[in-house]
Amino acid sequence: MAAGTIRFVLNGEVVETGVADPTRTVLQFLREDRRLTGTKEGCAEGDCGACTVVVVDRSGDDVEVRTINSCIRFLPTLDGKELITVEGLRGADGALHPVQQAMVDEHGSQCGFCTPGFVMSLYALYRDNPAPTRRDIDDALSGNLCRCTGYRPIIDAAQKMAARDDDWDAAAHRKALQDVGRDGSLETGRGDDRFFAPRDIGTFAKLYGKHQDATVLAGGTDIGLWVTKQHRNLGTVIYTGNVAEMLEIAKTDTHLEIGAAVTLTDAIPALLGEYPGLAEMFERYGSPPSRNAGTLGGNIANGSPIGDSMPALMVIGATLVLQRGFSERELPLDAFYHDYRVDDLKPGEFIARIRVPKAEDGDIVSSQKWSKRFDQDISAVCTAYRLRLDGDEVADFRMACGGLAPTIRRASQCEAAVTGKTWDEDTIETACNSLERDFTPITDMRASAEFRLVAVQNLLRRFWLETQGEIDTTVYGYGR
């Protein structure tokens, strides 16, 4: 294999290709270079799902099958993996795959433009879950928009597709992945547009120390848009996705240690194991393709004031292990952000892992989203709470919010108004008033300043009601 060549499996065939532009997207490669036009561009920002494809990768002794948005995924990140597109699903006999046949039988396509993406999301569900509930289906399809059908026939197809078997052979896929696997780092690109995919954290730190103006790329769910929407040149790119240490989830007696490159798909179950109160927020977080690509470290490092994981991580006291060269330091997440997209990272420094304290008995932890749509919507407001009660009295109260300030941050006035007080309605009302001193939100397309405040106050009231045993406090699960 020539230096700088990447190698992966595409619909059963090994592809070897040079990389002139490391930020060429998988979608561009498929449609323009390979004339595989089944995969569509609907938005080029990872929101509509028309470009959904499946990536197969090794997972322990097995393989994992996951959807991604090909429109914002850079081609060299596929090195060593297998890519399946809608053209690759038919059986050896040329017959439609059971997923495709179910979509035909149930009238699941109208204009058909979103259909290949739906088929790929359904295919991943088919592999994963032979008897999906409606809620499983809703989640599996939350990253795919259909404007024609109203979804009912697609849901029916999802419920019926498992009735037929396909000719999946996991061992063959694992073998194919072994064949295209790479031992060392990948280095590719041309001129100033270099792409590095190191395999260990030492190499990563060394590379980043050398190329301090490089773009650190994780899942690319935001960086992809810098290219497709803003047409930015990223220069040198260093990819976290193959760094072994950054892909680990470790459990100590006191902490969960989540590598910065662990995908949200892998990180969320680990977090929910400790903090089940975060379930609703994480169910509403992105969609499978964005969670399969996006990482916990990337969400934090990107530093968006509307990132959904950070309020929760702040209240539970998560810290960041920051590495530069071979030296590490640890910083609480709530000290990480200084201003809008300004953080504490020094040149050449990066987030190595996130340390999440284990839950303490009796702590009540919850996180809530407020947005126009339930699934796959960026929060207008996101809140998180950790309540520690001593009888009726509040021993400690933490609250953090997104969508209300230039950074995600704690609601310190509100916390002070609650801590040490009786956990009752009067305290909550005082706390609600103090939120107006904590935050001066802005008006934008997601919500007005005025109603962001109303919402955060009401979300706090709802949290209080929930601690009082009130049921039916959220429409999210109601009737599902």
Add this chain to the structure above:
Amino acid sequence: MDARAVGKPLPHDSAHLHVSGQAAYTDDLPEPRDLLHLAVGMSSIAHGKLRELDLSGVLDADGVVDVCTAADVPGENNYGSIVKDDPLLAGDVVQYVGQPVFAVAATSVDAARRAARNAQIVCDELEPVLDPLTAVEQASFVLPSETLVRGDPDVALDQAPYRRQSRVSVGGQDQFYLEGQIAMALPQEDGGILVYSSTQHPDQVQSIIARATRREAKDVVVICRRMGGGFGGKESQAALIAGLAAVAVDKTGRPCKLRLDRDDDMIMTGKRHDFVIDYDVGFDETGRILGIDFEFASRCGMSADLSGPVNDRAMFHCDNAYYLENVRILSHRCKTHTVSNTAFRGFGGPQGMFAIEYVIEDIARILGIDPLEVRRRNFYGKGERNVTQYHQVVDENLAETLFDRLLESSDYARRREEIRDFNASSRVLKRGIAMTPVKFGISFTNTMLNQAGALVHVYKDGTVLLNHGGTEMGQGLYIKVAQVVADELGVTIDKVRTTAADTSKVPNASATAASSGSDMNGKAAQKAAARIRKRITAFAAHKYGVSEAEVDFRGNKAYVANRIVEFPELVREAWAARLPLSAAGYYRTPKINYDRSTFSGRPFLYFAWGAAVTEVVVDMLTGEHRLLRVDILHDCGDSLNPAVDLGQVEGGYVQGVGWLTTEELWWNDRGELGTHAPSTYKIPTCSDLAADFRVELTRDLANTEKTVYRSKAVGEPPLMLALSAFHALRDAISTDDRPLPDLQAPATPEAILRALQDEPDE
């Protein structure tokens, strides 16, 4: 076995291609050698005089071959079909953020889009008008305001025992077709041009390009095999995209493709009109409307586009299913410095119906009776109280029938009680329910557009090639028309292939719009096929010495008296006997007539009816909500294809729910649209579909008009079933001390919180 295709739930003709990625959309077509890709440079201000356009940075960028400005449009710089006020490229003035100012042609999509950002566009800014109410104040209109009066509304209002005056607004909506706007134009020999366009109206693309590039219609061929969704957004707007591609072809001499990025598409192209609705209604203690005065102000944007007929249709549908004896409708077509709004499924009808349904709900809440009863009280009568405000007689009235059936099947009364009990005991969550009717007029209100053509070939092997003026955007038009043709010729559906809409095959076709596609093209194709059938019948009768009545065709066989002949064999013999096996068919919708100067006549051949019950749950703390259960009964006449029609009903309903709940268009005070991508503009997703979703077509109510197989149009009407969801939300948040929550559409969580924060009603 019944070999008939009509009435069967056949899959979409392209379903097997959709699911395997083999259905070719415009961007999937093989690209010709030397193809150039275009990107559009847009105005960044809402209103201004163009002082300087410096494109040197654009021309110097990598991969750029050429640029086009207004000066490069050889002919008429316009894509407006009714009023010529829509420049392809802005000349002296810019009138909205996103208005195309120039196009750049480069060797790749990426190069073109990067280069477009290098332009220096210098403008002298002018004061923009950014909302319809300001436009009314300043008398800023794209077309004159129109008034329709029937009876004496002033006297009726004065004498009414109850009266309410209020205002409500309903938002616009982006079509959000999954396939963005796109066209590819190729130079042809002898000055011809061939254009692949994602368009609902190839004929208009053809004529706009002909005028813009100084060609004649015969020199321009426009082809569209399928669109990845249209919803009205590719009725007039496609001509802008294709027009720019054609202009660039003439400037560069090379094939050119313009595919809009999603954000550019949403910023540049028109949407559903948002309306501000003022109403003054007088009614009696039973809820009957005695007099009503409506004033509509709609955001048309910077040009007329289709705003005239859109607003006319709003005036024609603000009765919905109700008799308005004394009514005045004043309709303002407001000029704003925002994108020119255009067609979107329903075409003004939804906004008109929104108005009257809001009024009905107000009346019910003021009187404290179930809105259902107020609806019944105002339904058009049978034989009396049955003339619309535009003087068309409602002779087939299904409102009561559908309500009666749905009331029972949805268990409305019991659920109403159950909801009352739930709400009494639930603090945070409240449920609500509403039942609304739909009556939607079918035909283009502009009578001349109600015509269609088709072309049918029968080949020597007995297979059939079908072409008609209708375009396929996912609505299943091609399979429905193919079913009609298959039955007319007695062949199975697999023997019929439908080819792309093509201006060189069927000329002068109307837009596939106004829900008219299968009514008109189905009839035209049926007539073409019937002509061929007649010739073969006569031939067979003559050959075998039987009467023509003894000849029949079904299942790829000809039944000639007691003889069975394979259809291909008979066709071959007919060909050998030198009979023409190709025919054109033509249809014009009968009975309709309409005088726009008086707003009177019979604009519609018939009405499509429907009814829906929606139940919702609302979080009173956050305004977030979910649909719990939906029951729909919709009238498709004798459906040509119940699976396709069901898909239209379900999809239309969900799209309507999006319009009225999550889909919010948000502009800032500079006239910049903030919601221009799926990250910020939220159409319904899978989990938004009610867990309990029960949709039925009426199976026993044939169209009383002689439409194709007595079917009914189904494209647009179901969208308005979603009004039941909006009113269920309003029901959920209304309380004894706030019976008339001031809920505006779309009912986003914020809109609901706003309504809850208002002072309680007096």
